[in-house]
Amino acid sequence: MKTRTSLSGNGGRCAAFITFLFSLVILTGACSAPKKKPLYPRYLTPQSRLVAARKIYEKSQSRKVPRSRRADWQLTSARLYLDSNQVQLALPILARLAADPKVPERTRARALWLTLRHNQEGDSERYWELVRKFPETVAAEDALWKVVELSRARPGELVRRLLAFYGKHRTSFIATLVLMEAAKVAHGIDSPEWKRYAVHLLSFLARRHPDSPRWDEALYKAAGWSRELGKTKEAIAFLHQLMKTRESSLFFGDYNSQWLDDSQLLLGDLYLERNMPKAALKAWSDLPAKFPESRLRDRAWIRLMEHHASHGRPRLACSAARELVRKMPRSRFAPQAKKLLAGCTPKP
Structure with a gap:
């Protein structure tokens, strides 16, 4: 028995040593392998x-x-x-x-x-020429921004020009950017009619171009601009349309949008403006749960804290403040939350 045990032990040690040598050879080869040149070298x-x-x-x-x-x-x-x-x-x-x-x-x-x-070049027409010649290119997008920046035409005339171009290039690569820029120019005109028309253009963009990379931005801006016009109900409808993308993404893959958490926060603000506090509190509470990495979580917690504190619910206010300080200690709202926590009953 002892002999067998000894042989078995020696065999195990030999196998381990061979495995070690084999691993060492692989690592040495990996370290000494010539490095590949970068695909895009830096000069x-x-x-x-x-x-x-x-x-x-x-x-x-x-x-x-x-x-x-x-x-x-x-x-x-x-x-x-x-x-x-x-x-x-x-x-x-x-x-x-x-x-x-x-x-x-x-x-x-x-x-x-x-x-x-x-x-x-300071002449917007030179950039406009590029847009007209090459509407299917990324360079045309860069040129369009310069057209809007440098144009000396009246804003209303520029909107009409952009929309006339869109009418001839509805399916082009640059089409949705043309609509977006036309909406921004229209919104900048100091007139309720033009501002309403800007919302209409964004709604049109979202409706006619549902696959556009600007679809979610269009809906979010439409909600914000509707709010400016006092149309909070319409604004909420735009946000609900945008938030549905998150629900559908559970079935059709991950939908990564920078506007979803913004929309969730704005939704709570709009509900509060419409005197619907329960819906507002739910919207704010859902933000950290739905978007656990969002940079806006502290804004949701501070809103919850302030609302509960002002309505005589100290326990809930302390809970929101505690979450903010614990999960986002570097937030600019953390000092305000800590101040409230100083008067809270310590959590057991």
Whole structure:
């Protein structure tokens, strides 16, 4: 028995030693393996950017490279030339790309945008030309924002111009941004009629473009602007429409929206304005439960604390204050909550 035990022990130790050596070889190989070059290298100095620009441009001249890839490389080369302050080398490349009809539209549009930006173009019409030519590109979005920023037209005229463009490009990539910007311009006009029309445009956007990345923002803004007009019932309806996305996401996947917790908080405020305190308290209480990582949890707790304290419910007020201090001790509302907690009965 002793002999068998001894042999078994030696065998176990040998197996463990072999396993250790095998693991060591794997780790050594992993550590000594050559590092892969980053897919998008960083050129930290003007000189390194200049060298990279030349190499990339030379590489783009090979006839073995597809035309679309050549155009992308030339655009990258032009960017690097601009970053290394070699404008005289960058601008001709950008001009050729923007003028070549065989180059992909996204590359042509970005080349034109880079040229306008470098020249610090102050004429909104130049940016509008880019929007009209390339409405299916991301560069057109950048250009549209400059159109709105630089336009010297009256706000009402600009809204009409944007909507006329939308009418011709309802299914384009830029369509919902055009509607959003038209709504913002309309809302900025000092007139109840225009402000109501701004809400209408946002409602139209949400209704006609339910898959738009701006759908939730449109509903949230529509709620806020309706509130400004005194239409709290309409505002609540917009928020309920937005909040339904969270319920449906349980069945169709995760819906990640930056507006959902904002909507939950605003919903409570609107209910309180409509003299519906129970609904308001529920909306605020639901925010930390539904969105446990939200940056707005402290605002929900401080609202609960203040409401309960002002209505003679110290126990509930203390509970809300305690949650705020415990879970968000660095909140700007924490000192106010601590002050209230000083008068609370210690929790057993």
